[in-house]
Amino acid sequence: MxxxxxxxxxxxxxxxxxxxLDGSDAxxxxxDYSATYVILKTNDPSGLEGHGLTFTIGRGNEICVAAVxxxxxxxxxxxxxxxxxxxxxxxxxxxxxxxxxxxxPEKGAIHLATxxxxxAVWDILAKEAGKPLWKLLVDMSPxxxxxxxxxKYITDALTPDQAFKMxxxxxxxxxxxxxILLSEGYPAYTTSAGWLGYSDDKMWALCQKALAEGWQDFKxxxxxxxxxxxxxxxxxxxxxxxxxRLMIDANQNWDVTEAIENMVRFAPYDxxxxxxxxxxxxxxxxxxxxxxxxxxxxxxxxxxxxRVMFKxxxxxxxxxxxxLDSCRLGSINEILAVLLLAAKFNVPVCPxxxxxxxxxxxxxxxxxxxxxxxxTMDNRTLEYxxxxxxxxxxxxxxRKGRYLAPTQPGYSIEMFSASRDDHIYPExxxxxxxxxxxx
Amino acid sequence: MxxxxxxxxxxxxxxxxxxxLDGSDAxxxxxDYSATYVILKTNDPSGLEGHGLTFTIGRGNEICVAAVxxxxxxxxxxxxxxxxxxxxxxxxxxxxxxxxxxxxPEKGAIHLATxxxxxAVWDILAKEAGKPLWKLLVDMSPxxxxxxxxxKYITDALTPDQAFKMxxxxxxxxxxxxxILLSEGYPAYTTSAGWLGYSDDKMWALCQKALAEGWQDFKxxxxxxxxxxxxxxxxxxxxxxxxxRLMIDANQNWDVTEAIENMVRFAPYDxxxxxxxxxxxxxxxxxxxxxxxxxxxxxxxxxxxxRVMFKxxxxxxxxxxxxLDSCRLGSINEILAVLLLAAKFNVPVCPxxxxxxxxxxxxxxxxxxxxxxxxTMDNRTLEYxxxxxxxxxxxxxxRKGRYLAPTQPGYSIEMFSASRDDHIYPExxxxxxxxxxxx
Numbered sequence: 001m002x003x004x005x006x007x008x009x010x011x012x013x014x015x016x017x018x019x020x021l022d023g024s025d026a027x028x029x030x031x032d033y034s035a036t037y038v039i040l041k042t043n044d045p046s047g048l049e050g051h052g053l054t055f056t057i058g059r060g061n062e063i064c065v066a067a068v069x070x071x072x073x074x075x076x077x078x079x080x081x082x083x084x085x086x087x088x089x090x091x092x093x094x095x096x097x098x099x100x101x102x103x104x105p106e107k108g109a110i111h112l113a114t115x116x117x118x119x120a121v122w123d124i125l126a127k128e129a130g131k132p133l134w135k136l137l138v139d140m141s142p143x144x145x146x147x148x149x150x151x152k153y154i155t156d157a158l159t160p161d162q163a164f165k166m167x168x169x170x171x172x173x174x175x176x177x178x179x180i181l182l183s184e185g186y187p188a189y190t191t192s193a194g195w196l197g198y199s200d201d202k203m204w205a206l207c208q209k210a211l212a213e214g215w216q217d218f219k220x221x222x223x224x225x226x227x228x229x230x231x232x233x234x235x236x237x238x239x240x241x242x243x244x245r246l247m248i249d250a251n252q253n254w255d256v257t258e259a260i261e262n263m264v265r266f267a268p269y270d271x272x273x274x275x276x277x278x279x280x281x282x283x284x285x286x287x288x289x290x291x292x293x294x295x296x297x298x299x300x301x302x303x304x305x306x307r308v309m310f311k312x313x314x315x316x317x318x319x320x321x322x323x324l325d326s327c328r329l330g331s332i333n334e335i336l337a338v339l340l341l342a343a344k345f346n347v348p349v350c351p352x353x354x355x356x357x358x359x360x361x362x363x364x365x366x367x368x369x370x371x372x373x374x375x376t377m378d379n380r381t382l383e384y385x386x387x388x389x390x391x392x393x394x395x396x397x398x399r400k401g402r403y404l405a406p407t408q409p410g411y412s413i414e415m416f417s418a419s420r421d422d423h424i425y426p427e428x429x430x431x432x433x434x435x436x437x438x439x
Numbered sequence: 440m441x442x443x444x445x446x447x448x449x450x451x452x453x454x455x456x457x458x459x460l461d462g463s464d465a466x467x468x469x470x471d472y473s474a475t476y477v478i479l480k481t482n483d484p485s486g487l488e489g490h491g492l493t494f495t496i497g498r499g500n501e502i503c504v505a506a507v508x509x510x511x512x513x514x515x516x517x518x519x520x521x522x523x524x525x526x527x528x529x530x531x532x533x534x535x536x537x538x539x540x541x542x543x544p545e546k547g548a549i550h551l552a553t554x555x556x557x558x559a560v561w562d563i564l565a566k567e568a569g570k571p572l573w574k575l576l577v578d579m580s581p582x583x584x585x586x587x588x589x590x591k592y593i594t595d596a597l598t599p600d601q602a603f604k605m606x607x608x609x610x611x612x613x614x615x616x617x618x619i620l621l622s623e624g625y626p627a628y629t630t631s632a633g634w635l636g637y638s639d640d641k642m643w644a645l646c647q648k649a650l651a652e653g654w655q656d657f658k659x660x661x662x663x664x665x666x667x668x669x670x671x672x673x674x675x676x677x678x679x680x681x682x683x684r685l686m687i688d689a690n691q692n693w694d695v696t697e698a699i700e701n702m703v704r705f706a707p708y709d710x711x712x713x714x715x716x717x718x719x720x721x722x723x724x725x726x727x728x729x730x731x732x733x734x735x736x737x738x739x740x741x742x743x744x745x746r747v748m749f750k751x752x753x754x755x756x757x758x759x760x761x762x763l764d765s766c767r768l769g770s771i772n773e774i775l776a777v778l779l780l781a782a783k784f785n786v787p788v789c790p791x792x793x794x795x796x797x798x799x800x801x802x803x804x805x806x807x808x809x810x811x812x813x814x815t816m817d818n819r820t821l822e823y824x825x826x827x828x829x830x831x832x833x834x835x836x837x838r839k840g841r842y843l844a845p846t847q848p849g850y851s852i853e854m855f856s857a858s859r860d861d862h863i864y865p866e867x868x869x870x871x872x873x874x875x876x877x878x
Contacts, residue, residue: 108547
């Protein structure tokens with residue numbers, strides 16, 4: 001009998017990060033980094049499980065849990081071989097379910113839940129193959145990759161044939177790039193020094209530490225008060241010197257014309273990109289900002305909910321950096337589409353990290369992109385935030401500001417069961433203790 | 440002591456409409472029309488309650504119920520006078536909550552739930568004033584209307600000052616239009632004859648019935664099989680004659696180039712608009728289609744999730760008809776923004792009806808639009824579908840294919856409690872009986 005999904009368990013896991021203002025920004029002053037955590041049980045005698053999560057920032061995580069429960073009947077009983085035989089069909093059976101799609105379509109809680117569940121399936125596929133996910137993807141043929149992708153709504157920008165040719169063109173040189181990846185790792189930037197809620201002293205100290213560790217690229221949160229922002233960017237630019245890259249992130253806090261006006265003030269500090277200058281839905285707004293502030297780049301993506309939106313951001317030349325999110329998009333299936341679209345439009349992909357588990361996820365995406373899609377690390381840098389990695393069985397490994405390639409089978413997202421049990425909301429001991437303390 | 444919200448009750452109400460293929464279309468073959476139904480209890484001694492719902496098509500309704508429960512703590516205990524004193528602030532306290540917005544923002548289950556809850560507040564306001572909602576809105580001053588609107592992310596297209604001037608310009612002639620509205624009603628079209636799952640005979644019979652009732656505008660569902668579509672549009676055009684308006688609706692089933700190609704086939708039958716030709720997120724795709732198929736119009740909106748998306752559809756000249764949805768947008772607060780944007784860009788608003796309760800809702804929106812915003816009924820027609828009205832205490836009233844102005848206080852969305860109790864999912868008697876029958 002073949003490998004089969006026999007059960008789905010979903011957990012509401014939350015970390016009380018708002019207590020230390022980790023992750024604070026202009027729009028998210030007090031996030032509690034949380035995960036809608038999915039375990040797919042199988043009939044494998046050795047106990048093979050698929051783990052996946054979607055990231056939220058606290059309240060509302062229970063809505064994603066409800067959405068995972070709605071998807072549960074679609075995966076229980078499925079044979080892994082049948083899924084592999086029609087990866088796109090499997091994805092569509094969830095993402096395009098005729099009733100569930102009404103509350104999206106392909107956006108919001110139901111799409112976040114789709115990512116958690118389908119990413120857990122990808123975890124099974126990688127574990128079954130005995131490979132880290134990036135390597136599983138790299139070893140798939142162009143035909144196999146294409147068969148994972150739902151081209152619905154994107155054929156006006158990218159056809160299956162075009163995508164196939166792009167993958168084929170890069171296939172013969174994958175081995176060379178894999179050797180570079182394994183020896184050098186993948187470039188990264190740190191957001192850890194620049195949270196909005198941090199004092200100047202804390203920012204200084206964290207910058208010093210990061211410089212000592214060898215970091216080259218730094219990100220600063222802005223968007224609360226423009227005078228305060230300018231003061232802080234001056235500090236950070238002075239601290240890291242003129243040659244390192246400095247990115248700023250407004251977390252959607254400006255209107256379009258406001259963003260253009262504010263960027264005049266930031267320009268003297270030479271930011272490489274402005275991230276989320278305005279609403280994540282505003283393709284035309286981003287295009288207008290990008291045109292006005294050139295050569296500073298515009299970056300967005302952590303709230304960009306599907307391939308149709310990214311297609312338009314690329315078509316409109318609205319972004320110079322694609323910050324796709326590993327759980328906002330509907331799993332690896334949809335991420336493959338966006339990587340290929342980005343490559344076609346020549347936009348570097350710099351995925352959104354941070355939160356809980358996002359760094360663990362995105363390393364696989366960028367490494368596959370380097371080997372099989374874009375074929376380059378130029379102008380690419382992967383977000384790194386140093387929170388909560390201790391809860392993962394195979395956490396990211398960093399060296400001198402670079403991600404090292406994961407070596408363990410799977411998608412690296414499995415958390416220790418003790419970590420999950422401690423942080424189950426609201427009944428876990430961490431939350432019960434906070435409740436007793438009146439926090 | 441003033442009027443205060445003391446409790447929120449939410450119900451999962453579903454109608455087994457899939458059994459008769461009512462509402463069937465190319466993307467929704469078997470919808471079970473459903474409502475996440477909200478009751479706001481108050482301290483009013485006579486038992487004043489606010490009722491609101493968001494519409495879904497079955498599976499996933501329970502996710503919206505979970506989302507309403509997440510919003511519950513934001514409204515319980517609020518005084519109605521405090522809400523009225525800062526309508527936009529109240530809306531933002533829910534729609535822009537720093538943690539909940541992560542699972543949107545302003546889209547998906549959380550935004551649908553926001554609509555249900557905030558529309559229930561509007562129901563209270565109208566009932567308290569003793570007016571139907573359209574009249575409450577019409578009687579508000581331009582200042583009061585502006586104070587309800589969140590201009591965040593739309594000021595590049597419409598500023599509060601511009602909106603104020605638009606409202607003020609129409610204010611002096613409202614009375615004249617109200618007299619016309621009360622005597623003539625508001626023009627409507629029927630979708631009831633053209634569901635995709637209906638046989639030719641059923642379509643013929645329903646067309647005959649609608650013609651006898653005086654209907655002038657008809658809509659046909661297409662998008663499944665092009666040859667079948669052409670056969671059906673030929674039947675309907677022949678049946679209604681060359682002078683009545685015929686609209687077609689593909690329910691998102693085409694890619695962009697496919698839509699343009701298919702419309703060449705439909706053009707000889709003189710459709711007035713093609714509705715949802717492709718993904719509801721594809722602003723640039725709709726713009727390309729609109730340019731290619733002119734003078735046939737492009738319509739969309741029932742899946743357009745917020746004011747930022749509509750802003751861009753207008754900016755890009757991507758749609759010639761705005762089919763805003765009364766529960767997809769985050770309540771009347773956001774609908775006011777879209778009505779003003781549409782008027783500024785001179786795009787007629789023809790809201791999405793059908794489902795359960797949508798016709799009851801949208802009549803208020805179009806009547807307010809006519810009196811206070813657009814000032815015209817030209818090129819406007821309101822969707823009408825004749826299902827499930829019997830469950831409402833104050834259902835829509837139609838005369839010769841026109842909506843008559845509601846006269847009862849409130850937003851017309853209150854369902855009989857017996858209807859709700861019968862259809863509670865899954866424990867209500869209607870569903871229990873179907874379960875026993877093995878359906």
